[in-house]
Amino acid sequence: MLGSVLILAMLFSPGCSTGPEKNSPAGKNGKITIGFSLATLQEERWQRDMDILVAKAKAKGADVIVQNSNNNIDDQIKQVKYLLDQNIDILLIVPQDAEKSAEAVDLAKKKGIKVICYDRLIKNANTDFYVSFDNTKIGEYMASMMVSKVPMGNYIIVNGAKTDYNSYMYNQGYKNILDKYIYDKSIKIVDEIWANDWRPEDSFKCVEKALQGGKKIDAILAANDSLAGAAIEALSEQQLAGKVSVAGHDADISGCQRVAEGTQLMTVYKPIDQLAEKAVDVALGLLKNNYYASNTYISDGENDIPYAKVEPIVVTKDNLVDTVINDGFHRLEDVYLNVPRDQWPVK
Incomplete structure (x- = not known):
């Protein structure tokens, strides 16, 4: 535990390390725990996403457990299972595979955990929210x-x-x-x-x-x-x-x-700072109010998903x-x- 943030960047086997012990909807420490499943840290930007999102969550009083699957979908699904075993309150996921990651969403839904797609959309999974750029x-x-x-x-x-x-x-x-x-x-x-x-x-x-x-x-x-x-x-x-x-x-x-x-x-x-803050705000809003307002939607192939869109900026x-x-x-x-x-x- 570092401050109020728990970062676990590798796959842990059951029983190795536990997140905050929880009573629904937050742990005994009274804090919400966000599970953050990353597909990769290969590119510089994903390291930034992780660091900024963890800091934003901490500033708003939430814990974060992070997992990085190193571009392996099978590992990502195992890591989502691990996060769910830690009694997370909500799952943010950067899917390694837009279609196969639907299995991870299904696992979360079976436990009553809401899922937010972070930057990348999961197809045909009816996730609760999508936070990304245009x-x-x-x-x-x-x-x-x-x-x-x-x-x-x-x-x-x-x-x-x-x-x-x-x-x-x-x-x-x-x-x-x-x-x-x-x-x-x-x-x-x-x-x-x-x-x-x-x-x-x-x-x-x-x-x-x-x-x-x-x-x-x-x-x-x-x-x-x-x-x-x-x-x-x-x-x-x-x-x-x-x-x-x-x-x-x-x-x-x-x-x-x-x-x-x-x-x-x-x-x-x-602007990753804006994206990460929006993702944390959506997560907390969904948990506290079971709702986060959105005027924009994106089709995942079968469902219209609420979409919080951050504007990109051309750099020359x-x-x-x-x-x-x-x-x-x-x-x-x-x-x-x-x-x-x-x-x-x-x-």
Whole structure:
């Protein structure tokens, strides 16, 4: 126990460690316990999500038990069982698999535990709430920025994992913008892949293969900054970094550094602070009032799920200071680490 927050980042076998002993709806210490099941901590942003959400919950008097399944759906389901055995009051889940995670929801429902999808939607599971960004808009922002820079040419699309429904929403956003350019043959999609478990090496191999095959590449849409970074690494081996426009999102420090350096056209800042606070507020509202107001809904395939939507923000070389730096997400000296000091902007 650290303060009033319990963080268990690995899978524990039954009987190893217990959460707060509870009487419904909160433990004997009078606090609500939130179970937070993460699919991964592979990307920088998920570590931030975990840290910020735990801090937000603590500030509102709640305990959090965290589990990380390292992109293994079987482990995630086992970890959800573990969380339920700790008598959590509510479950927040970042599903590793948009369809198979429905089993975890079913386990929670059988125990009368409400489930909130955090950032990623679970299909056909009728969860109690979905808290995320406007993921289709993220794809639209990326594609709009790209066509303004490269209105004609050969594009590669590196999608995220097929098991993550967000990947499809980003892709829909791309297509909402690109379709008319593809139709009039201004833009040609010369390759499109889906990165298994969001693995950067899939992005690297895709771009490397295209270049080795003699394909001319003008633009790359990559579904996050890790995939964008791997694409740029492949470009750099052919001295093409900065010459081919690449878009990513998440505003990871490495992505923001590449934007500052000019090797990545843009990223998208997702205010995790707002997302985490909204998730905690929804959780506490559902527990205390059995209700949290929402005017927005999203279909999970079978059901309309209440949707708390946080707006994403486009980040380019021109507004790095006004966005991620002034918001305290990154420090100026970290973002411009690889840029000569005399080229740093005035904060």
